[in-house]
Amino acid sequence: MSKSDFSRRGVLKTGALAGTGLALPTIFTASSAAAFTNDPTGSSVTLGFNVPQTGPYADEGADELRAYRLAVEHLNGGGDGGMMNTFSSKELQGNGILGKEVKFVTGDTQTKSDAARASAKSMIEKDGAVMITGGSSSGVAIAVQGLCQEAGVIFMAGLTHSNDTTGKDKKANGFRHFFNGYMSAAALAPVLKNLYGTDRNAYHLTADYTWGWTQEESIAAATEALGWNTVEKVRTPLAATDFSSYIAPVLNSGADVLVLNHYGGNMVNSLTNAVQFGLREKVVNGKNFEIVVPLYSRLMAKGAGANVKGIHGSTNWHWSLQDEGSQAFVRSFGTKYGFPPSQAAHTVYCQTMLYADAVSRAGSFNPCAVVEALEGFEFDGLGNGKTLYRAEDHQCFKDVLVVRGKENPTSEFDLLEVVEVTPAAQVTYPADHPMFAGGALGSCNPGA
Amino acid sequence: MDAILLQILNGLDKGSAYALIALGLTLIFGTLGVVNFAHGALFMIGAFCAVTVQRLLSLSYEMVDESQKDFLGNPLKVKTPYVESWFGPEIGGTIIDWAVPIAILFAIPIMVLIGFVMERGLIKHFYKREHADQILVTFGLAIVLQEVIKYFYGANPIQTPSPEALSGVANVGALLGMDIVYPVWRIVYFFFSVAVIGAIFSFLQFTTFGMVVRAGMADRETVGLLGINIDRRFTIMFGIAAAVAGLAGVMYTPINSPNYHMGMDFLVLSFVVVVVGGMGSLPGAVLAGFLLGILESFASMNEIKSILPGIDQIIIYVVAIIILLTRPRGLMGRKGVMEE
Secondary structure (H helix, E strand, C coil): CCCCCCCHHHHHHHHHHHHHHHHHHHHHHHHHHHCCCCCCCCCEEEEEEEECCCCCCHHHHHHHHHHHHHHHHHHCCCCCCHHHCCCCCCCCCCCCECCEEEEEEEEECCCCHHHHHHHHHHHHHCCCCCEEEECCCHHHHHHHHHHHHHHCCEEEECCCCCHHHHCCCCCCCEEECCCCHHHHHHHHHHHHHHHHCCCCEEEEEEECCHHHHHHHHHHHHHHHHHCCEEEEEEEECCCCCCCHHHHHHHHCCCCCEEEEECCCHHHHHHHHHHHHCCHHHCEECCEECEEEEEECCHHHHHHHHHHHECCEEEECCCCCCCCHHHHHHHHHHHHHHCCCCCHHHHHHHHHHHHHHHHHHHHCCCCHHHHHHHHCCEEECCCCCCCEEECCCCCEEECCEEEEEECCCCCCCCCCEEEEEEECHHHHCCCCCCHHHCCCCCCCCCCCC | CHHHHHHHHHHHHHHHHHHHHHHHHHHHHHHHCCCCCCHHHHHHHHHHHHHHHHHHHCCEEEEEEEEEECCCCCEEEEEEEHHHHHHHHHHHHHHHHCHHHHHHHHHHHHHHHHHHHHHHHCHHHHCCCCHHHHHHHHHHHHHHHHHHHHHHHCCCCCCCCCCHHHCCEEECCHHHCCCCEEEHHHHHHHHHHHHHHHHHHHHHHHCHHHHHHHHHHHCHHHHHHCCCCHHHHHHHHHHHHHHHHHHHHHHHCCCCCCCCCHHHHHHHHHHHHHHHHCCCCHHHHHHHHHHHHHHHHHHCCHHHHHHCCCHHHHHHHHHHHHHHHHCCCCCCCCCCCCCC
């Protein structure tokens, strides 16, 4: 026996449900077409520059902010235009982004993940930033990238070198222009082979966090492929300042190469300690002892002073490059600030230009449109030669510079010299490479 | 055997810095009863005295060299230090090279002055307050001081090398028929700290001023009743403690390039050293400084870390817990100190 429910309440409930069901597709369609997080409806658009303004990387953060200010000036039609003139894409006209004046807010990451997330959240929720960019640490970049994915805004990473940023922690809303640990290893290995041969014993001192781990893994794999033996991998606390007790065991380890997987103050101190202990004058196994610093930073090299002389490493970009883009950027930055830009400044300037260009090409600030415009985008004229933003992992593939501490610097900025420009093809790896496995890019999130 | 001797040397060298900072902390606590969390900042300011002297000695005038170009392609401005133009390149170069030892002369009066200003201007107002208040205000002061230094000198480490003549390595194992090399400057640092510690103990032990200070440390009230202005002497001791921290900082600069945060890096460790040595005990602070330095060095050996991973990061705190459980007043702590 069936029972029909034609009461007044039953009809109303059924009608309401049916109405909601019919209306749903319309709501979703309207949302995806026009509404996304912080859609700039006025005459300006706000970008969020999240850099370390305090803490150990504050000087790099300050240089990043200088570059951001310069990029905003150029986007709004001020200055000499910098790399906008050499950029292969000609969408940007110096009238802001899509005709909207570019404004910006800044946040202080303090090189701490929680502080960086808090400042990014504030810029998104209170200031209406449609894109977040910056950072000078992989831990911070990964944390902020995750936040931006959840919030539905684009994240254009600053200086982050861990494989994980575009590896297991990659996100659809996140993009990295900077190179990574694998690329450093791939660029350095052939140079090390030519310089030091294939019969070497390497000792690794590694900063104990995501960047250090992935760089150690990359360098060890690349040098072992050359025939080198890895004697020891020693993790050092990030907060360590005196590395003498970690350097002393190297002396009796039988190693003839010391690889310092350190950055920033760690690199300055560990390298200084290694030189103090006479490692560079040491002869082991009939060979001169050598030190390698896989990731160099000019700002940090300054802290290590004469200790960097003759020591090899890699870098994303250097102001002494002679291509049109680099020269335009150095001229623009140097004229404004009185000194050449760092690699951190260069990468964040590029990221700002690349975002602005992607929005212009897409004709929309919608993060999903920007993602689509950046995925697989090939460009040139930004100082690194022909570059690809790979769709599969949102990592830029471009030439990598192998550098050496200069023996006879002519100025306080002249600390590194480029010894080889490793072609992009040599540092490119498959998207499913084991070192980058474990995460999924997912799909873009427009938020709202 | 080589590795063990090397780690002992390393521990003595690390312990030198701990002992010097802990000695100053104990001097202040023992005399004024103040828990001074700004003591690490004094160590850092001492290091920046060396940076300042290096910069002052390197002050240069510029001459345009048309034959060379700067990074923008303009004629290069070549800098020549004034001391080189006044005394010739050789003597001028040597003066700049010896900037760190010269900075000792500069740092002593500066640090004593900073100590006086800190004590008279701020800390004296907190003598009768809780230790928690003292810790808060001195910790706040430390943060202010490091931010001031960062404003003027930046956040990156600043290279401040030792004189060329003291920058190599010495074969310290030659006497024992072993091949053990150790950086000359670190050996200099160890002997320097031993000399400073010896001078402080001699000053307290063999001078009338020191005798009065020791008497004041034992019984401040009675010394005051004898008509002696013990407060003034304690203020001077604060200045001396600041100078000890400053000297430790000056001489430390060639070991690790100074940055604005270096004081905080040493602060917690130094407090552990003071507690392990025994609050208010000067010999205890020195003994604990060297002991913990050596233990920390040994804990960093791969052989130890393979058995106890991560022990290098916690060894000092583990030892502190063990000592405080077995000897609650620390190694050489006196009865009655911090026990009221």
